Amino acid sequence: MKSTPRMAPLLRIFLAVLTAAWLLPPAARAQLQIQITSGVTNPVPIAIVPFAEAPTDSTDVAGVVQHDLVGSGRFTAIARNRMPGTPTQAADVKFADWKAAGSDYVVVGRVTATAGGQLAVEFNLLNTLTGQSIARQRFVGTAAALRNAAHRVSDVIYQAITGIRGAFATRIAYVAVVGQGATQRFQLVVADADGYNQHLILQSRFPIMSPTWSPDGQWIAYVSFENHLSAIYVQRVLTGQRTMVSERAGINGAPAWSPGGHRLALTLSGNSGHPQIYVLDLRNQHLTRITHAPAINTEADWAPDGKSIYFTSDRAGEPQIYKIGIAPGSMPQRITFTDDYNAGPHISPDGKLLAMVTRDHSGNYCIAVQNLATGEFRVLTHGPLDQSPSFAPNGATLIYAARPGNGSAGILATISVDGLTGLTLKPTQGEVRDPAWGPFTK
Amino acid sequence: MYRRILVLTLLAGSLGLAACASHPPKPSASQQASSSQAGAESQGAQGGANANGGPFGNQSSIPGPQQGLLGQRTIYFGFDSSVIKGQGTAIVAAHAKYLADHPNARVRLEGNTDERGSPEYNIGLGMRRAQSVREAMLLQGASADQITVVSYGAERPVDPAHNRAAWAKNRRVNIVYLTPNNQPPVAPQQQTPRQQEQPPQQ
Numbered sequence: 133m134k135s136t137p138r139m140a141p142l143l144r145i146f147l148a149v150l151t152a153a154w155l156l157p158p159a160a161r162a163q164l165q166i167q168i169t170s171g172v173t174n175p176v177p178i179a180i181v182p183f184a185e186a187p188t189d190s191t192d193v194a195g196v197v198q199h200d201l202v203g204s205g206r207f208t209a210i211a212r213n214r215m216p217g218t219p220t221q222a223a224d225v226k227f228a229d230w231k232a233a234g235s236d237y238v239v240v241g242r243v244t245a246t247a248g249g250q251l252a253v254e255f256n257l258l259n260t261l262t263g264q265s266i267a268r269q270r271f272v273g274t275a276a277a278l279r280n281a282a283h284r285v286s287d288v289i290y291q292a293i294t295g296i297r298g299a300f301a302t303r304i305a306y307v308a309v310v311g312q313g314a315t316q317r318f319q320l321v322v323a324d325a326d327g328y329n330q331h332l333i334l335q336s337r338f339p340i341m342s343p344t345w346s347p348d349g350q351w352i353a354y355v356s357f358e359n360h361l362s363a364i365y366v367q368r369v370l371t372g373q374r375t376m377v378s379e380r381a382g383i384n385g386a387p388a389w390s391p392g393g394h395r396l397a398l399t400l401s402g403n404s405g406h407p408q409i410y411v412l413d414l415r416n417q418h419l420t421r422i423t424h425a426p427a428i429n430t431e432a433d434w435a436p437d438g439k440s441i442y443f444t445s446d447r448a449g450e451p452q453i454y455k456i457g458i459a460p461g462s463m464p465q466r467i468t469f470t471d472d473y474n475a476g477p478h479i480s481p482d483g484k485l486l487a488m489v490t491r492d493h494s495g496n497y498c499i500a501v502q503n504l505a506t507g508e509f510r511v512l513t514h515g516p517l518d519q520s521p522s523f524a525p526n527g528a529t530l531i532y533a534a535r536p537g538n539g540s541a542g543i544l545a546t547i548s549v550d551g552l553t554g555l556t557l558k559p560t561q562g563e564v565r566d567p568a569w570g571p572f573t574k
Numbered sequence: 575m576y577r578r579i580l581v582l583t584l585l586a587g588s589l590g591l592a593a594c595a596s597h598p599p600k601p602s603a604s605q606q607a608s609s610s611q612a613g614a615e616s617q618g619a620q621g622g623a624n625a626n627g628g629p630f631g632n633q634s635s636i637p638g639p640q641q642g643l644l645g646q647r648t649i650y651f652g653f654d655s656s657v658i659k660g661q662g663t664a665i666v667a668a669h670a671k672y673l674a675d676h677p678n679a680r681v682r683l684e685g686n687t688d689e690r691g692s693p694e695y696n697i698g699l700g701m702r703r704a705q706s707v708r709e710a711m712l713l714q715g716a717s718a719d720q721i722t723v724v725s726y727g728a729e730r731p732v733d734p735a736h737n738r739a740a741w742a743k744n745r746r747v748n749i750v751y752l753t754p755n756n757q758p759p760v761a762p763q764q765q766t767p768r769q770q771e772q773p774p775q776q
Contacts, residue, residue, distance in 0.1 A: 339729035342694055360682065361724050362697075382723055383701050386694040399694065403723065405656065405705035407698045428698035444695050451695055476692030489692045497690055517736065519692055535689075535736060566693065 162308055162559035164327030169545070169554045171205030176293060179210035179235040184220040184242035186251055193243055193253060196282035197289065200300040200326065204290065205553025210235045222256045222265060230260040237266070239289060243278070250274055253281040257289050267292040279329060299524040300325060303570040304531060305333075305343040305352055306544060310562035320354060322369055325524070325569070327557045333372060345570040346389045352568075353377075353387040353396055364398055366414070377414065383407045388432045388441075397422070397432035397441055409443055411458055422458055433477050442467065442477040442486060451475040453488055453502075468502060470509040476520060480527040485549060487521040487530050499532050501549055512551045522569045529553075533565040638679070638751025643668035647749040649707055650742065653688075654699070656706040666710045669749055674715030680752040683707050685725040688741035693727055700725030707747045722752075 180198040201207040216229035220242050230238045241255030254270040267288050271281040280301055287298030304327075308319040320334040320343060334340060338357040345352055346366075353366045362384040367374035378384045382401035386409075389396060394414050401407035409422045409432045423429040427447035434441055440457045445464075447454075450472045456464040468474040473491035480487070483504070490500040496515030502508065517535040524531070527549070534545045534556070542563035547554040557564070636647070649662040658666055673679055685700030685707075704723040711721060733740035 339726060341697075341727075341729065357724075357726065357729075360684075361722070383697055383725055385697050399698070401698075401701050401705075401725075403705070403708070403718070405702040407701060428695065428702065430698045431692060431694045444692065446695075446698075451692070473691065475695040491691070517690060540736075 162310060162561045162564070163330070164323070164544070164557040164559055164564070166199075166203060166327060167556045167558065168203060168205060169556055170547075170552065172552050175206055175208040176237070177210060177235050178207050178237040178239065178289075178293075179215055179230060179233065180239045181215060181218055181220070181241075182212065183240075183253070183255070184244075186243045186245045191278040191282065193241065193278065193282040193285065194239070196279055196326075197239065197255075197286045200283060200286035200298075201289065203326065203555055205548065205555070206290075206294060222258055225258055227258075227260045227263045235260055237289075237293065239285075241285070246272060251278055251281070253278070253285060255285050255289075257292055279324070283324065283326075296528050297526045297572075299526040299529065299569075299572070302525055302572060303349070304522075304544075305345065305568045305570065306533075306564050307340050307343065307566040308559060308562055308564045309542075320352070321564075322352070322570075331369075333367060333369060334374075341566060342386055343566060343568045344387050344389055345568055347391055347393045347571055349571045349573045351389075353389060355385050355387065364396070366396070377412060377417075383430075386431050388434055390434050391436055391438040397434060399430040399432070409441065409456075411441075420458070422456060422462075423464070425464070431476050433479050435479060436481060436483040442479055444475040444477060453477045453486065467504070468509075470500075470502070473497075474500070478521050478523055478530075480523050480549070481525055482527055485523075485527070487523060487549075489519050489521070499530060499547060501530075510551065512547045512549070513545075518545075520566050522567055524569050525572045531567045531569050533567060636751070637753045638681075638749075639672055644672055649703075649747045649749070651703055651745045651747075653741075653745070655745075656699070656702040658706055658710055663710075665749075666707055667714055670711040670714035670716045673711060673717070673720050677717065677720070680720055680722070682722045682724060682750045682752055684730075684748040684750060685723070685727075686730060686744055686746050686748070687728050688744045689728040689731060689736065690741065691728075693729075696727035697725045698727075700727045703745075703747050707749070 178201060180194045183193045198209045202209050210233055214233060216233050217226065219225045219240050221240055225238055225240060238258045238260055239255055241253065244252050246252050250272050252270055252272045256268040257266045259266055269288050271284050273281050283301035286300040290296065290298035302325045303322055304325055305320065305322050308321050309316065310319065311317050318336050318338065318340040319332050320340050321330050322333055323330040336356060336358055341355040343352050343354040351366050351368055353364060355362055355364055363379040364377050364384045364387050365374045366377055377396065378398060380400055381403055383399055386399040387396050396412045396414060398410055398412055399407045400410055406426050408424065408429050411420045411422055422441060425445060425447040427445050429443055429445045431444040432441045440455055442453055442455050444451050445454050452466060452474050453468040454464045455467050456462050467486065471490055471492065474488045476489045478487045486502045486504055488500055489497055490511060491497050492511060497517055497519060498511050498515045499513040499518045499521045500509060500511045519533050521530045521532040529546050529548050531544055531546050533542055535542050542565045544557040544564050544567050545554060643665050646665045649658060649665055673681065683704040685704030687696040687699045701723065704725055708721050708723055712718060731744045733743045
């Protein structure tokens with residue numbers, strides 16, 4: 133989706149600019165605090181040496197990179213006070229000293245001002261055993277984007293060592309609930325994947341639900357109950373411009389952006405207790421009904437090829453995941469058979485894994501993944517009230533909403549699809565839920 | 575709400591498409607202002623909410639009839655059930671009769687679930703409960719244009735605790751009587767407040 137030029141003629145009337153959201157007092161915004169909950173047994177030891185910094189720079193780039201890598205659960209960092217030196221280029225690295233300090237890898241780098249008034253971040257990832265450079269790269273951007281540049285450094289290092297594309301320079305959207313009673317507010321927040329750099333893109337006295345990213349990361353669709361009744365909006369993240377795309381009777385819910393970017397799958401009920409899945413073409417408002425069973429049919433998620441949809445239905449008496457083609461006359465196929473409650477399907481970017489909420493034999497609601505080729509079903513979390521799994525764009529990690537323990541407020545948490553690494557993102561106040569991990573951006 | 579009606583009224587003539595209208599998100603300050611403007615509406619949202627400082631504050635002046643069973647606005651449900659039972663049957667019957675006897679009265683049925691499970695599936699379960707109440711009311715003489723249904727799923731618990739007692743309180747349908755000021759903007763020509771639609775206050 134190429135955004136405004138394409139949207140404007142289609143989505144008819146209304147574009148509001150949300151300047152006000154950024155003016156909210158800081159006290160009304162909860163920060164997210166990261167805590168690593170699990171990691172691999174033999175994390176890779178790495179030293180991220182403080183970067184040489186340009187005079188105008190206040191971001192500790194090496195610190196951000198270290199935070200990213202350690203937070204992944206697959207690395208352990210050499211503490212700065214135990215580093216045998218502070219080299220900023222490969223020629224100054226004494227490999228024997230770093231090997232003796234227990235580090236397999238050393239990262240050195242610098243931030244310099246460019247002639248154009250921007251900042252350049254360059255780094256070199258070195259193997260202490262071989263003395264070889266594994267990866268080196270230079271990113272140029274504004275001072276405001278320095279933190280993002282640091283995440284891009286993390287992405288390159290992570291991929292060079294693990295073989296998995298990094299997803300540190302991505303964003304998440306989620307719903308925060310702050311305040312109580314008459315002052316309770318629902319907030320739609322967009323933040324970096326590490327919880328920093330929060331932007332409030334909508335605030336309401338009424339519930340906000342189910343944010344979902346457009347494939348280009350420029351738009352978010354969501355459900356808002358601003359008029360007591362549900363409606364689906366699409367909103368441009370950068371400007372706050374938004375358009376209401378569905379305000380029909382009954383449920384307007386569970387939007388999911390098609391991989392091509394110009395269609396939304398959504399759930400409508402009309403005056404019926406049997407909500408059905410439809411596809412709305414954002415170019416011409418054409419609405420196509422996809423499901424027909426007299427049951428709950430909801431929570432659509434698109435297969436990566438855009439030709440079929442995974443969804444939740446209780447047509448067999450309890451919620452299970454089904455798949456149906458969007459071509460006319462397609463027959464649904466049941467996908468999940470393990471246990472008697474599987475809902476909220478989310479498909480991995482490569483289309484191979486299906487994540488969902490499952491209820492275990494003790495009544496705990498947990499996050500599980502099913503391998504769609506083999507049928508292997510793995511429960512990744514312990515509940516008791518986990519929900520809303522969303523894949524990172526690299527497919528290696530899921531973010532989900534949790535309420536750990538008794539009476540805890542809602543938090544966000546991540547778990548790797550191998551179940552080995554995870555962390556929690558706890559708000560400093562209120563609660564958070566409904567996370568949606570955004571796509572890779574350029 | 576107030577603001578929405580104004581927007582719709584302004585747009586209605588030139589557009590004739592209520593379904594396309596929307597209103598700008600508000601900053602917190604003006605949102606506060608707008609919530610105090612729309613007093614009747616914010617009270618309406620609390621129909622059936624608990625009175626002891628739940629998420630939606632007190633409910634000092636709930637619109638609609640209050641005598642006898644009509645003062646009860648909450649129908650409770652079993653786990654994963656939309657079957658109206660016990661006292662709920664009598665409460666639904668009383669409101670259905672009131673609607674049948676007062677054709678200008680309007681209600682919104684708000685379906686809710688407990689917090690467990692997947693949020694949008696819960697929206698479906700809440701809708702099934704609201705529809706269950708709607709169908710019972712229609713069978714007992716209420717007419718379709720008197721009833722609007724919505725599901726909030728698990729988003730508006732009256733008891734925010736995470737235990738069985740709280741979950742039982744949260745699996746419910748709230749019956750909310752709409753005053754002319756908070757009726758949904760179904761179509762532009764219905765935006766004019768109609769005084770005669772106000773249910774008699776008891």
